[in-house]
Amino acid sequence: MRFDTIIIGAGLAGMTAAIRLAESGAKVAVVSAGRSALLFNTGSFGLLGFDTAHNKVNDRAKALTELPEDHPYSKIGAGGIPSLADEARALLERCGLAFRCSSNWNNHDRISPLGIFRPAWLTLDGLICESTLADMPYRRAAVVGLAGFLDFYPRFIAASLRKAGYECDVFTVDTPDLQALRASETEMRAVNIERTLHGYGLIRFAEELKKLNIPSDATLILPSVIDKDELEIFNQFLRRPFLFAPTLGVSLPGISIHNAMVSRLKELGGRIFNGHRVNGADYEDNRLTGVTTDKLDDDRLVADNYIFAAGSFFSHGLMAEPDSIVEPVLGLDVDAPQERSAWFTPDLFGAQPVMKSGVATDGDFKAKRDGKAITNLYAVGSVLSGADSVREDSGAGVAMLTALRVADSIIKHN
Ligand SMILES: Cc1cc2nc3c(=O)[nH]c(=O)nc-3n(C[C@H](O)[C@H](O)[C@H](O)COP(=O)(O)OP(=O)(O)OC[C@H]3O[C@@H](n4cnc5c(N)ncnc54)[C@H](O)[C@@H]3O)c2cc1C
Structure with a gap:
């Protein structure tokens, strides 16, 4: 089966990329092994809640410029973030979702399921x-x-x-x-x-x-x-x-965001292979030529471009082996601390280096394999290296903004 772009993963990152591409008229397919982190979403999206010193971000523009250069936002460029954030919000609104945010371009406080005020970028109306x-x-x-x-x-x-x-x-x-x-x-x-x-x-x-x-x-x-x-x-x-x-566990706000995005993609003619796990890939001269899934027997899924949005450890986009962190499906390079002893620090509430592990990419989010960028394979969202989304409260922002950046670049080059 042939498509313009195949997206692996139906979480916030994969769905954002798929909708943006389908809106541009592309023939897209999303392959999804199962439920994503979106179903547990509190109804609030974080873009960058805490800075590198783990202080609450008051000036988001300044905090963005202070991120390390391997952070996904640094690859986008701090100057490009506000317009992508506006684009992300507009995309969610086209899905029929209504959000509250602060009137300037900074964070607002929302309440967590444990009753703590935390900084957020967008919060579903009514929460x-x-x-x-x-x-x-x-x-x-x-x-x-x-x-x-x-x-x-x-x-x-x-x-x-x-x-x-x-x-x-x-x-x-x-x-x-x-x-x-x-x-x-x-x-x-x-x-x-x-x-x-x-x-x-x-x-x-x-x-x-x-x-x-x-x-x-x-x-x-x-x-x-x-x-x-x-x-x-x-x-x-x-x-x-x-x-x-919000409540803990699979949440109603999370389900409503997921359903709204799925409906929008279907309306636009996008195809979703639900319950299909991508289990193999073929490469030729630094290009990905097709992927297989566990449900399609010998039929390969083929496209001009591929977007890998398989999520982090939670969704098995990354796996921890006894001595290494691996990306288990496409054989991609992973940025992670070399020794297991360097994955964690003794301070339970401190930054844990393992949390920044992820797929290695070049400056355009092209995924690397054996040290070389695959020219038609991009990685987006929480599978990327460089961000500690829990500590930074940046998960939704990284997912949506990297997805939009990649989708926009695919649209521009076609
Ligand atoms: C439990 C939890 C709750 C969170 N809540 C919030 C929140 O309230 N607000 C916030 O801002 N951030 C939250 N985050 C951070 C979250 O990581 C991001 O917000 C974002 O949703 C991540 O999206 P993603 O698309 O990158 O990955 P995921 O949501 O993890 O999606 C990955 C998708 O890829 C699929 N997949 C994996 N491997 C394969 C394969 N081989 N073949 C096919 N499909 C595959 C998975 O089944 C899944 O559908 C939460 C994270 C977790 C883990």
Whole structure:
């Protein structure tokens, strides 16, 4: 099967590249082995939350210029980041997603599932963050937990809100539907609760909330467990302001971003090979000539260009062997500390060198193999070396901006 570009991986990086290319009229295919980090996304995207000294970034433009030269943002060039960030946001909006961000080009605060204020670039509308808190009619909130739901921490969130100067109380709600779900502990997950809080289940939930004696001037802070298509009904029955806070595990905001991007790609005519793991590749004179998957028998997938967006350790884009970090599918070079003893530092909360491991690329994100850049194979997103996305809070930004940079370059050269 032949395409203009084949993308390996359907996470934020792969989907961004695929949508951008499909919007330009290219025939694209995405090959996806399984679920991506996007399904666990909190609904907030980080671009660069912490600088090299691990201080919260207040001046993003300055912090970008201070990154080491092997960082993906340095390869893009600090000057190119703002326009790519705008392009990324516009792409998400074309997928039907609405975001809050700060009015200038800096970070805003959002709340994490553990109730900590962290810097973010974009936050899905409806989630608790600096600007949605500012929109609350009074500086008073009521955080409402669900009985037996362990992926949400109302007391931590309330403590952070109080520290930020809001009056805040904690409540717990229960309904017969939630009780039924709790019969099996493994069912008490955001996605299962969302299925329960539909139609009459949601109305019963709103009725129980009303019985809680929550002060009338408090905005409710609820876990993200209600489908956005149900919000109008919920609003009608509840008749008071509410916001959502993210949960741990597979999250509703993450699923909604994933679904919105998949729908957009399909609308544009893109093809997705779901559940296919790329398991081999052929090369000829520093060019990739085709890839195979575990489900296509002898049929190869062939394209002019290939984008490798297989993610980091979490998605098996990288693997840790006893003495080396490897990219297990395409045989690409990996930048990583040589000795295992150099992977980690004793300070548990300090920077861990292994986290910056990733596929080696040239300045245009062309992946290297045996020291040479493969002319039609690019690597994007968290599989790249040079960024420590957890420590920097840069995961979504690196994923989207490197994907757009590569897609734009493919479009320009075709
Ligand atoms: C659990 C978790 C939660 C996170 N939450 C946030 C957040 O809330 N906000 C934020 O800014 N950042 C978050 N991050 C950081 C995250 O890494 C980036 O935001 C970004 O989503 C990474 O996207 P990616 O496309 O590079 O990789 P991934 O999302 O890991 O996607 C890689 C994809 O490649 C596929 N794949 C792998 N190997 C193959 C193969 N051989 N063949 C075919 N397909 C393959 C995988 O199945 C997967 O679909 C989180 C990371 C993790 C691990």
